[in-house]
Amino acid sequence: MSGPTSSTANAGTVSRVNQTVILDVLRRHGPLSRQEIGARTGLSAATVNRLAGQLLRKGLVVTDGHQPSTGGRPSILLRYSGRAHLVSVVHVGATRTEGALVDFDGTIVHRVRPPMVPGVLHAADRATIRLEEALSVVTELGAAAAERGQPSQAVGVAVPGVVDGAEGRVTWAPALDWREVPVGSLLHDRTGLPVVVENDANLLAVGEHRRGAGQGVQDLVAVVLGTGIGVGIVTGGRLHRGSRAAAGEIGYMLMERSSLTRFFPGFGDLESRVGSAGLTRQARERGIAAPTDRPLTAADVFDLVRNGSAEARALLEETLDHVALAVASLCTVLDPELVLVGGEMGGAADLITPGLRDRLVGRIPHVPRMAASALGDDAAIVGAAELAARLVSDFAYVQATP
Amino acid sequence: MSGPTSSTANAGTVSRVNQTVILDVLRRHGPLSRQEIGARTGLSAATVNRLAGQLLRKGLVVTDGHQPSTGGRPSILLRYSGRAHLVSVVHVGATRTEGALVDFDGTIVHRVRPPMVPGVLHAADRATIRLEEALSVVTELGAAAAERGQPSQAVGVAVPGVVDGAEGRVTWAPALDWREVPVGSLLHDRTGLPVVVENDANLLAVGEHRRGAGQGVQDLVAVVLGTGIGVGIVTGGRLHRGSRAAAGEIGYMLMERSSLTRFFPGFGDLESRVGSAGLTRQARERGIAAPTDRPLTAADVFDLVRNGSAEARALLEETLDHVALAVASLCTVLDPELVLVGGEMGGAADLITPGLRDRLVGRIPHVPRMAASALGDDAAIVGAAELAARLVSDFAYVQATP
DNA sequence: GAGTACAGTATCAGCCTGATAGAAAACTTC
DNA sequence: GAAGTTTTCTATCAGGCTGATACTGTACTC
Known part of the structure; x- marks a missing residue:
C-alpha cells in the first residue's frame, strides 16, 4: 500500500540491468569496442558479446566502423543509436x-x-x-x-x-x-x-538534463517563465514530481510577510507579480504601451527593454527581483548544480542570468551555475x-x- | 566520470535484491508466514524458503510463534529483527x-x-x-x-x-x-x-521517515529550529543531499526584496530572523527578559509564551511569519506529503503547527499534513x-x- | 485412527554469467 | 606470398539463482 512495492529480480532482470549498463556506457563514452565495454563495465567478454548481439538485433546499438588495428584483429566499434525507434x-x-x-x-x-x-x-x-x-x-x-x-x-x-x-x-x-x-x-x-x-x-x-544544457548534471532546476512561472526539478538524475505532482509550482510562492494576510484565489503570489497577468497590470500602471489584443508577456517586456524603454527596464528589474528571491529559495532548499532558464526567458538569458547572479552573490552561500535552455522551444x-x-x-x- | 557508475548484476545480485524485498515486506507488514511473503512478493515458495533460511541464519529474521491453523499445518510466522546487530x-x-x-x-x-x-x-x-x-x-x-x-x-x-x-x-x-x-x-x-x-x-x-512520524511517507520535510534553522528532505523515500550537500540550508533563504541589497556575511537572512542570535536581539529590542549567560533560544521563547508573556507572544508570531514563508517555499518547490517540526520546535508543536497552517491555508494550493517529530531528541x-x-x-x- | 488441508522441503529444468578454449581477422616478418 | 603473431570475436560448459513439480510433515476433523 504505502510506498512503491519493490519488485523482485530473476535471471531476466540481470540481463536487462546489464543491457542498460552497456547502453549507458555507450551513450556516455561514445563508440566503444566490445573489449572496452567489458573493461568499463566489468562484464565478461562472453556476456558483452551476447548482450551486444541482442542490442544490435533490437536496433539500439549499431556498428560504427573499425578501430585501427594495434597488431591484431581490429575491433568493431559499437555505438548507441536511437534512430531505429x-x-x-x-x-x-x-x-x-x-x-x-x-x-x-x-x-x-x-x-x-x-x-x-x-x-x-x-x-x-x-x-x-x-x-x-x-x-x-x-x-x-x-x-x-x-x-x-x-x-x-x-x-x-x-x-x-x-x-x-x-x-x-x-x-x-x-x-x-x-x-x-x-x-x-x-x-x-x-x-x-x-x-x-x-x-x-x-x-x-528532463529534456535539458538528457539532451541539452544539463547533460552530465545530476541536480538541476529549470525555471520556466511564460504565462505563469514554474520550475522543473531533476534531483539525483531523476525527475522530482512531489507527493501530488505539484512540485515546482513556485507561482504560489509567498514573497513577503504581508502575503500572509492576503488571499490568492486561483492564482499565486509570485505568479501575480511576474506572470503575464501581473506584467500586463504593472505595464499599464507604468504607462508602458502594451498590445491591446492580448496580455503582455515577458517576451514583450524583453523586446521593449532591447528597444531601450526605460520603463520596461524598471519593470524587468522588479521582475528579476522576484525571480531572484524564488531562485534563492530553490537554491537553499535543493542545492542544485545548475539553474537553467527556459520558456520566454530562455531567449533572453543575456538579460537575465547576470541580473540574477548579481542579486544573489554574497547573499546565499553558493550561487550555482546558470545557463539558458539549450533546446529552446523543443525542450519539452x-x-x-x-x-x-x-x-x-x-x-x-x-x-x-x- | 559524470554521474554514478551503474554497477552490473549477476546471480548474487538477484539473491540480494530478493532478500531485500523480503526484509522490506516484513518490516512494512509485520510478522508474516512464508506463504504470505510469497503472495506479497511474487516469489516462489522454494525461493522464499531458501532466502528466509539465509536471513534466519544471519539473524535479521526471527521466528515469531505460529499462526492458528486453518485446518492444516499452521504456518510459522517470521518477523524482521534487528536486535542481533x-x-x-x-x-x-x-x-x-x-x-x-x-x-x-x-x-x-x-x-x-x-x-x-x-x-x-x-x-x-x-x-x-x-x-x-x-x-x-x-x-x-x-x-x-x-x-x-x-x-x-x-x-x-x-x-x-x-x-x-x-x-x-x-x-x-x-x-x-x-x-x-x-x-x-x-x-x-x-x-x-x-x-x-x-x-x-x-x-x-531520515530517522522520522524510517522510525518516527514519517513512516510510510515517501516525501517529507523536517524543519529543525534550534541555534539556526535547517531542514532535512526525503524525496521518493531517499535523503536529498543536493549537489554540494547543502540542500535544506534554508537559513540562507532571502525573505523580502530589500534582502537583495543587504549583505549576509557568514549567516543567512532567515537565520538572522529566527535563529538564536536573531531572537536574542529582538528580545532585547522588545524588552523581554532574556538569560544573561547565553543567547536566547526558541525554547526560551516558547517557555515565556506558555507563561503568558505578551511580548514573547508577539515575538513568536513574528517568528512564525518567517517560518511560514519558508515552509510555503518548501511546499511549492517540493510538494511534500508531510512537514515535520523538530528540534526545539518539536516539543512546542502545539504552539506552532496551527499557526503555520492558519498562515498558509488559502495562500498555497495545498497545505500538507504537519506534525511534531515523534522521536524527539533521539531523531538524529x-x-x-x-x-x-x-x-x-x-x-x-x-x-x-x- | 484415517482422511484432509495446508505448510514446508527436495529435486530438476531453464536462464544468466563467467571461464576456457577455439575460430576469425588483420598485421608482421621472412 | 606464406607462415606466424596478436588481438578480437564466438562456442561450450560449469556454477548460481529462480520457479515448477512432486513430496514430506503437521495439525485439525470426522
Whole structure:
C-alpha cells in the first residue's frame, strides 16, 4: 500500500540491468569496442558479446566502423543509436499545439503543427477543441511513423498543468481549461501504446538534463517563465514530481510577510507579480504601451527593454527581483548544480542570468551555475520523448540502499 | 566520470535484491508466514524458503510463534529483527555530545553521555575538544558493544553542519568550529568499520521517515529550529543531499526584496530572523527578559509564551511569519506529503503547527499534513543508526528508469 | 485412527554469467 | 606470398539463482 512495492529480480532482470549498463556506457563514452565495454563495465567478454548481439538485433546499438588495428584483429566499434525507434510527442501549449516524431536519440524527425484556431484562447469550449486537436495530432503522428516503416512505440504528452502521473490524468491545466481530463487513457485507448503525460516545465528539465544544457548534471532546476512561472526539478538524475505532482509550482510562492494576510484565489503570489497577468497590470500602471489584443508577456517586456524603454527596464528589474528571491529559495532548499532558464526567458538569458547572479552573490552561500535552455522551444518535446522512450525500453538498474 | 557508475548484476545480485524485498515486506507488514511473503512478493515458495533460511541464519529474521491453523499445518510466522546487530552512533550537537548503541530495529540499547566541558562553547580550541570527545565516545561504544557480544558493525555520526558525503568530511560546522574535519576517515582508521557522517537535520528527517512520524511517507520535510534553522528532505523515500550537500540550508533563504541589497556575511537572512542570535536581539529590542549567560533560544521563547508573556507572544508570531514563508517555499518547490517540526520546535508543536497552517491555508494550493517529530531528541541518532545499518547490510534493489 | 488441508522441503529444468578454449581477422616478418 | 603473431570475436560448459513439480510433515476433523 504505502510506498512503491519493490519488485523482485530473476535471471531476466540481470540481463536487462546489464543491457542498460552497456547502453549507458555507450551513450556516455561514445563508440566503444566490445573489449572496452567489458573493461568499463566489468562484464565478461562472453556476456558483452551476447548482450551486444541482442542490442544490435533490437536496433539500439549499431556498428560504427573499425578501430585501427594495434597488431591484431581490429575491433568493431559499437555505438548507441536511437534512430531505429520512434515515439510520438505532442506538446499542448497555452497558445498552440505542436506534435513531433522523435527518435530515441532525441532527434526530431517529423513535425506536425496544426493551424491555430482563431479565437480559441477565449472560446467557451476551448478545452474540448484543444483535446481533439491533441488527439488528432497523435493519430497523424502515428500514421506518419507507420509510413516511414518505423511504427511509433509510445506517446508522450507535455501539458502546462498538474498531472496525476500514474493515470496520465491532467488534474488541472488553467491555460487549457482542462480539469480532470484523462488524456493518458484516452490516448492509450486510441493508439494501444504506452502513454506518459507530464507537466511541460518538468519535461523541459528532463529534456535539458538528457539532451541539452544539463547533460552530465545530476541536480538541476529549470525555471520556466511564460504565462505563469514554474520550475522543473531533476534531483539525483531523476525527475522530482512531489507527493501530488505539484512540485515546482513556485507561482504560489509567498514573497513577503504581508502575503500572509492576503488571499490568492486561483492564482499565486509570485505568479501575480511576474506572470503575464501581473506584467500586463504593472505595464499599464507604468504607462508602458502594451498590445491591446492580448496580455503582455515577458517576451514583450524583453523586446521593449532591447528597444531601450526605460520603463520596461524598471519593470524587468522588479521582475528579476522576484525571480531572484524564488531562485534563492530553490537554491537553499535543493542545492542544485545548475539553474537553467527556459520558456520566454530562455531567449533572453543575456538579460537575465547576470541580473540574477548579481542579486544573489554574497547573499546565499553558493550561487550555482546558470545557463539558458539549450533546446529552446523543443525542450519539452525532447523531454517527453525521453520519458516515452524509457517507458518502452523498460530497462532497470540496481541501486544500493539508501 | 559524470554521474554514478551503474554497477552490473549477476546471480548474487538477484539473491540480494530478493532478500531485500523480503526484509522490506516484513518490516512494512509485520510478522508474516512464508506463504504470505510469497503472495506479497511474487516469489516462489522454494525461493522464499531458501532466502528466509539465509536471513534466519544471519539473524535479521526471527521466528515469531505460529499462526492458528486453518485446518492444516499452521504456518510459522517470521518477523524482521534487528536486535542481533548493533551500530555505534555519535551525535555531536552544538552544546553537547551524545553517543548510543542502536540495533537494526532502531532501538537504543546503550547510551554514552560524556560530561560537558565547562566553557567549551567559547574555548579557542573547542574544535579539537569536541573532536576528541566524539572519537572517544565511539571508542567507548565499540567496547560496550563488544562486551555485549555483539560487536558494533558500523559508525554513524550526526553533525550540525555541511558534510561531504563520500569522504565523511565535515566541510563546515560553525557550531563546532569545524572546518574540513575528516571525521569519517579518522573514525574509519580507528575502528576499521564503515562510517557514515551526515548533517543532523538530514538525519532527523531520515530517522522520522524510517522510525518516527514519517513512516510510510515517501516525501517529507523536517524543519529543525534550534541555534539556526535547517531542514532535512526525503524525496521518493531517499535523503536529498543536493549537489554540494547543502540542500535544506534554508537559513540562507532571502525573505523580502530589500534582502537583495543587504549583505549576509557568514549567516543567512532567515537565520538572522529566527535563529538564536536573531531572537536574542529582538528580545532585547522588545524588552523581554532574556538569560544573561547565553543567547536566547526558541525554547526560551516558547517557555515565556506558555507563561503568558505578551511580548514573547508577539515575538513568536513574528517568528512564525518567517517560518511560514519558508515552509510555503518548501511546499511549492517540493510538494511534500508531510512537514515535520523538530528540534526545539518539536516539543512546542502545539504552539506552532496551527499557526503555520492558519498562515498558509488559502495562500498555497495545498497545505500538507504537519506534525511534531515523534522521536524527539533521539531523531538524529536514530537516523544515523539507520544509515549506518544500511551501509553494512549493503542490500540492493532494482529500479526502473527513470 | 484415517482422511484432509495446508505448510514446508527436495529435486530438476531453464536462464544468466563467467571461464576456457577455439575460430576469425588483420598485421608482421621472412 | 606464406607462415606466424596478436588481438578480437564466438562456442561450450560449469556454477548460481529462480520457479515448477512432486513430496514430506503437521495439525485439525470426522
